[in-house]
Amino acid sequence: MKAWRLKEFDKPLKYEEIPDPEIKDPTDVIIKIGGAGVCRTDLHLIEGVWDRALETPLPFTIGHENAGWVHQKGSGVTMFDVGDPVIVHPVASCGKCLSCRAGEDMHCENLVFPGLTTDGGYAEYLKTSERALIKLENDVKPEEVAPLADAGITAYRAVQRAAPLAKPGTKTLLMGMGGLGHIAVQLMREFGNSDIIALDTNEERLNMALEYGADHGVVAKDGMIEEVLNLSNNGNGIDLIIDLVGEDDTHANSMKMLKKGGSYFVVGYGGVLHVPSLDVINNEFSIIGSLVGNYNQLYELMQMHAKGKVRLHSTTYPMSKANEVLKMLDEGKINGRTVLVP
Incomplete structure (x- = not known):
């Protein structure tokens, strides 16, 4: 698949061919990306601001505001079917630690954070966990809501x-x-x-x-x-x-x-x-x-969006224009949010 890779700090991303993600755990889910939000955190990742905290090995694929369709699923996934449209909570949490049991996914002791600690959604496909998914309803398109997964x-x-x-x-x-x-x-x-x-x-x-x-x-x-x-x-x-x-x-x-x-x-x-x-x-x-919201807060926000109580002002661009969009964001030329669409 094609993906935007951070290979060197303070340098433009590289758009290149990499292997498709694979199912390894029974709860793994592969998402076909329908929309990947562009966030200022992506700029900070490129600048190396997060390197001290995360030490994510380069190269990796950025992009943590993701929505799309279930493409493949592990043997233990029971709540979603292939083809289901979903929005992806940015953290794939373990569900077993005390933070998870308290409902605070983003404090998970074993968290996987696609786009920050592992490969993210500036790509054709993304691997995450069943625990991170919320099904989209009322014919909502993934590209219309992807930024709600973090900015929202x-x-x-x-x-x-x-x-x-x-x-x-x-x-x-x-x-x-x-x-x-x-x-x-x-x-x-x-x-x-x-x-x-x-x-x-x-x-x-x-x-x-x-x-x-x-x-x-x-x-x-x-x-x-x-x-x-x-x-x-x-x-x-x-x-x-x-x-x-x-x-x-x-x-x-x-x-x-x-x-x-x-x-x-x-x-x-x-x-x-x-x-x-x-x-x-x-x-x-x-x-x-105040950090990113937890899974329940994403669920509640999606309910508000479905009722028209929260509108997202966003513009879509082809995935191939990621570096151009990031430059626009850095120069303050973005109003609202932008979404990359493969």
Whole structure:
């Protein structure tokens, strides 16, 4: 099969022929890819950002937002048939460790993470586990929902955790209206009762956020901190911030905008958060990291999508254009999410 391989850090991917994945475990499933979402994490993988944490041996195939059809299945697979359309939770978990038994697949002690720790979905076929699959219903096409497998459930987990704090009269700031942000706005509108302020460098993305339910849109530029504070209660700061960018400046700016007793959820990454411990104590800041969502959260999100409560703004490109799409993403030219289709 043809696949996009990361062979050297900080170099373009190579599109080449590799062997098809094979069934080895009774619960293995081979997916024929119908859509592979393009994520900023893919850029970080290429840059080597994840190498220290994962030490994934090169070369390997990237791509962790996947949907398609069951192509082959192991002898122990009972819930799916060949030809079934499915979305793939990014983690193939063991189901036996304490984290799995608690329902937190992404903390699995024996996890396999296609696209990060083993071959992913920038290819014709992907190997995963029966435990990772959710059947698509109502004639939903895989290419229409692939990014929900990561961007969707990452936003879902953060908003679901933050929503109890989004009480009437509070202000919530969502930073970054890209692939995660436009989903997070819709989820916060559904789960929370807070006024929503969307922040982004791009006015087109802000207009999309307003269309999806944000109450205010603020352009990230000089003077934005004052503008955001003016939207808060008596200028005292924002009750709840969800940072979907996670760069040095968004960390620093968040600490300047957060209200005493406020909560700061860090979802995006790449920067370093510097906060004096006295500031944390004196202001009683809560700083919470939030990872990708678990299997149940993907199931719940797919139910919301089926009811039209969450829309995904995405554009499709041929799989052969992966490097071009990644370059567009790196240059900030992508609005919403992009999906590669074989």
